[in-house]
Amino acid sequence: MASLGELERSVMEMLWTNDAALTANELRDTLAVRDGSGRVVATTTMLTVLSRLERKGFVSRSRVMRPHRYRALLSREEHTAELMHEVLDQSTDRAAALARFVGTVSEGEANTLRRLLDELAHH
Amino acid sequence: MFLVAGVLGALALALAWPVPVLLSRAAWPSRAPAVALALWQAIALAGGLSMIGCLLAFGSAAAGSFPAAVAQLAPALLDGPVPSAFGALEIAALALAGAVALLLILNLAFTAVRAERERRKQHQLVDVLSHPLPDDPRTRVLAHPALLAYCVPGIRTTTVLTDGLIEVLDRDELAAVIAHERTHLGQLHHLVRLAFRAWHSAIPWFPIANRAERSVVTLTEMLADDGARRLVGTDALRGALERVGNAGESGSFPDATPGASPDAAMLAARLVRLERLDRLDASTGDRGAAQDLPRGLPGLVLATSVGLVAISLTGYAAILGIVP
Numbered sequence: 540m541a542s543l544g545e546l547e548r549s550v551m552e553m554l555w556t557n558d559a560a561l562t563a564n565e566l567r568d569t570l571a572v573r574d575g576s577g578r579v580v581a582t583t584t585m586l587t588v589l590s591r592l593e594r595k596g597f598v599s600r601s602r603v604m605r606p607h608r609y610r611a612l613l614s615r616e617e618h619t620a621e622l623m624h625e626v627l628d629q630s631t632d633r634a635a636a637l638a639r640f641v642g643t644v645s646e647g648e649a650n651t652l653r654r655l656l657d658e659l660a661h662h
Numbered sequence: 663m664f665l666v667a668g669v670l671g672a673l674a675l676a677l678a679w680p681v682p683v684l685l686s687r688a689a690w691p692s693r694a695p696a697v698a699l700a701l702w703q704a705i706a707l708a709g710g711l712s713m714i715g716c717l718l719a720f721g722s723a724a725a726g727s728f729p730a731a732v733a734q735l736a737p738a739l740l741d742g743p744v745p746s747a748f749g750a751l752e753i754a755a756l757a758l759a760g761a762v763a764l765l766l767i768l769n770l771a772f773t774a775v776r777a778e779r780e781r782r783k784q785h786q787l788v789d790v791l792s793h794p795l796p797d798d799p800r801t802r803v804l805a806h807p808a809l810l811a812y813c814v815p816g817i818r819t820t821t822v823l824t825d826g827l828i829e830v831l832d833r834d835e836l837a838a839v840i841a842h843e844r845t846h847l848g849q850l851h852h853l854v855r856l857a858f859r860a861w862h863s864a865i866p867w868f869p870i871a872n873r874a875e876r877s878v879v880t881l882t883e884m885l886a887d888d889g890a891r892r893l894v895g896t897d898a899l900r901g902a903l904e905r906v907g908n909a910g911e912s913g914s915f916p917d918a919t920p921g922a923s924p925d926a927a928m929l930a931a932r933l934v935r936l937e938r939l940d941r942l943d944a945s946t947g948d949r950g951a952a953q954d955l956p957r958g959l960p961g962l963v964l965a966t967s968v969g970l971v972a973i974s975l976t977g978y979a980a981i982l983g984i985v986p
Binding site: 547548551615623 | 780783784786787788789790791793804805806808810812
């Protein structure tokens with residue numbers, strides 16, 4: 540039995556590779572195929588996973604018609620940029636939240652990264 | 663009471679300026695990071711307690727004890743004149759004591775809440791964006807070219823490595839990095855850093871607070887280095903540090919430059935230390951052997967730490983009228 544965390548990750552992978560908004564059942568079926576094991580998670584499990592992802596700000600739910608459709612709110616790259624931004628940001632208490640790095644990006648890389656991240660932020 | 667105020671005041675002054683300056687310049691802490699870290703915590707705790715205690719003792723001297731002063735002043739809060747024993751200075755001292763205590767406590771609380779929120783956010787992002795190492799689910803890999811390793815503390819702890827880092831480090835070096843981060847997590851370094859971060863942000867204009875936080879960060883890095891050394895050996899750790907190299911450690915406040923600017927001084931201090939430990943290991947043939955400290959120094963430092971806190975607590979006992 541895959542953990543909820545693993546399911547969340549798999550669902551996000553599917554939503555990132557699929558441009559269209561998908562229903563819980565479509566996601567469940569795609570997961571079973573991708574997995575290759577033929578294991579099918581229960582639809583209720585899938586709905587739990589999706590509502591967790593929605594609460595965490597990863598997916599948006601379209602309630603226009605039933606069944607509801609889900610799509611990724613941001614691209615994988617945007618989320619990664621967000622994560623890196625928080626990890627590299629030293630100016631706030633974020634630094635206190637994470638016991639720090641052994642090594643981090645080099646100065647040149649850090650500058651490039653910051654520029655990229657700033658561009659993304661102002662996008 | 664004036665004697666108590668005097669003693670606590672002298673202690674507060676000593677701990678606010680000369681003692682932290684001397685300690686941050688001393689050479690021995692890099693040889694005994696654990697006891698040095700304990701001493702820093704004692705200095706911060708005793709410093710705060712004695713500063714507040716000095717004000718309380720001075721302000722309540724006229725009444726003989728703090729509870730007595732409260733009993734005499736409380737009615738005056740609602741109506742009626744302030745008892746003549748209390749002058750403007752006494753009232754100001756008591757008010758200042760309350761303000762300082764409130765500032766420190768609220769700052770710690772806010773810092774802790776923000777850090778907790780950030781930790782939760784990190785766990786959420788890391789869970790979805792990274793995949794666990796097959797043989798070690800507590801270590802996760804993030805697809806990103808930056809050379810980066812960090813750990814997210816909490817009830818569930820995670821060490822995060824980037825693709826980029828895995829690419830440039832060899833197996834032992836990676837093991838050293840993971841062991842380093844695990845040591846941070848295991849020894850709860852984030853908590854002591856949080857306290858010093860909160861202290862620093864409560865009085866950001868006070869240079870000693872910055873110096874103290876930097877020293878504490880450096881010491882936790884050295885302790886984490888020791889964890890990695892014990893598990894994987896000095897060579898691998900040094901290799902990793904040199905390889906991610908000009909990167910350096912960014913877990914601190916470089917004084918002027920905010921952002922992820924590398925702290926070359928801290929990295930240099932750690933590398934010099936590792937070199938010395940390497941020589942020591944070679945000469946004693948024992949990895950992680952006792953460091954070349956003067957005998958008795960750790961005991962002395964620990965006794966000093968306990969003593970500092972004990973003196974300020976004794977002052978409070980006098981202020982509260984528990985001891986005469």
